[in-house]
Amino acid sequence: MPQENQLLLKLFFPFCYRKCSYCGQPICSYDNNVIKAYGQAMEAEMEAAAAELPNAVISAVTLEGGSPALASPEMLQKLLRFLHKAFPLAEDVQIQIQTMPGQFSRSLVQRLQDTGVNFWTIGLETAAPEEHQLLNRPYRFDALTMVDTAIRTFQMRKLNFSLLYGIPGQSLHSWKHTLDAALAYSPDHLTLNPLRLISGTPLADQCQKGDLPPCSHQTAAQYYEYAKDLLLSLGYEAYTITDFARPGCENRWRLSHLLGAPYMGFGYQADSCLDGVFYTNGHSLKEYLEHSAKLPVIANHMARLDLRSQMLRFVLSRLTLAQGLSTQKLEQQFGQESHKLMKEVFPSLIADGFLTNDTAGEDVMRLTSLGIASGVLHRLEYL
Numbered sequence: 001m002p003q004e005n006q007l008l009l010k011l012f013f014p015f016c017y018r019k020c021s022y023c024g025q026p027i028c029s030y031d032n033n034v035i036k037a038y039g040q041a042m043e044a045e046m047e048a049a050a051a052e053l054p055n056a057v058i059s060a061v062t063l064e065g066g067s068p069a070l071a072s073p074e075m076l077q078k079l080l081r082f083l084h085k086a087f088p089l090a091e092d093v094q095i096q097i098q099t100m101p102g103q104f105s106r107s108l109v110q111r112l113q114d115t116g117v118n119f120w121t122i123g124l125e126t127a128a129p130e131e132h133q134l135l136n137r138p139y140r141f142d143a144l145t146m147v148d149t150a151i152r153t154f155q156m157r158k159l160n161f162s163l164l165y166g167i168p169g170q171s172l173h174s175w176k177h178t179l180d181a182a183l184a185y186s187p188d189h190l191t192l193n194p195l196r197l198i199s200g201t202p203l204a205d206q207c208q209k210g211d212l213p214p215c216s217h218q219t220a221a222q223y224y225e226y227a228k229d230l231l232l233s234l235g236y237e238a239y240t241i242t243d244f245a246r247p248g249c250e251n252r253w254r255l256s257h258l259l260g261a262p263y264m265g266f267g268y269q270a271d272s273c274l275d276g277v278f279y280t281n282g283h284s285l286k287e288y289l290e291h292s293a294k295l296p297v298i299a300n301h302m303a304r305l306d307l308r309s310q311m312l313r314f315v316l317s318r319l320t321l322a323q324g325l326s327t328q329k330l331e332q333q334f335g336q337e338s339h340k341l342m343k344e345v346f347p348s349l350i351a352d353g354f355l356t357n358d359t360a361g362e363d364v365m366r367l368t369s370l371g372i373a374s375g376v377l378h379r380l381e382y383l
């Protein structure tokens with residue numbers, strides 16, 4: 001369970017160099033001047049927030065997006081120094097940054113490690129050139145060699161590779177190749193995400209028109225099972241349905257967030273959840289840049305989570321965690337509100353092979369490989 005006063009912080013960068021073909025996230029196009037102004041706006045927002053939260057202890061920080069490393073190493077270092085001054089950080093705080101192959105330089109690694117970054121997530125996604133091209137990833141494929149140089153020469157601390165399975169046309173052979181490419185660096189952590197075809201994206205359109213063969217959920221489930229068996233045999237532990245870590249190397253932000261720790265996001269589009277109130281930042285980037293220090297002004301979609309939303313968060317997080325969802329706890333905590341889930345939704349998911357019900361001891365629901373690979377949790381979000 002989250003400790004008292006524990007708070008997670010997120011620095012959110014909505015910028016990308018170009019859009020990946022499967023991405024359904026709204027992104028802002030890369031502009032050097034805007035990114036500079038964005039850094040200043042974030043500092044103003046952090047300063048205002050720190051004054052409101054004098055007793056919080058920060059256990060984990062994540063820099064994510066988008067693409068945080070589109071900001072210069074100097075700017076990121078300045079922001080992190082500012083954060084260190086503004087908030088009391090736990091002695092063993094974990095600071096993660098999401099990066100992409102092609103974004104590493106000695107300056108970036110050294111400056112960020114000097115300011116506490118100790119968990120590097122590298123969005124490799126695939127090591128197969130044809131899949132890389134299909135996904136329209138915003139770095140050149142030969143940038144993979146820069147990852148190689150960075151890892152071997154810059155002594156980066158904890159490494160996480162994020163990989164995608166279920167890519168249209170992906171073969172088991174190419175999935176094994178991608179896993180092997182990541183495992184060659186003995187990473188501390190791997191994040192395996194099933195590719196979701198999001199309606200309206202170029203990749204989904206190509207599949208819909210019949211120009212590309214989508215990967216079936218059954219095939220994606222086989223790829224997941226292959227990877228899971230391999231990683232468990234190599235000593236990794238599966239602590240969520242997507243995350244595998246060497247003991248003690250879990251992504252603390254992600255784990256604490258799933259366990260319900262409060263969190264605060266800085267930046268345009270960043271979300272926060274404090275004392276049961278959920279909100280996101282800013283109606284527009286322009287508004288964020290102009291008013292970032294005025295927290296109530298930039299917060300929109302502000303809402304106290306009602307019992308139903310709290311229950312859905314509980315269900316989604318427990319089904320994401322390896323421990324699964326205790327139906328007894330669900331009933332105890334949410335009473336009548338949980339009855340529709342228990343009587344209609346879960347039995348239908350079990351009948352379709354997405355969920356299992358482990359009745360040894362207390363009742364625990366877990367997603368099957370098919371449930372994980374098909375991204376069935378996203379359906380629950382819209383209940």
Ligand code: SF4
Pocket residue numbers: 015016018019020022023024025027065066067138
């Ligand atoms: S890098 Fe991530 S956020 Fe940016 S376009 Fe690609 S998938 Fe979307």
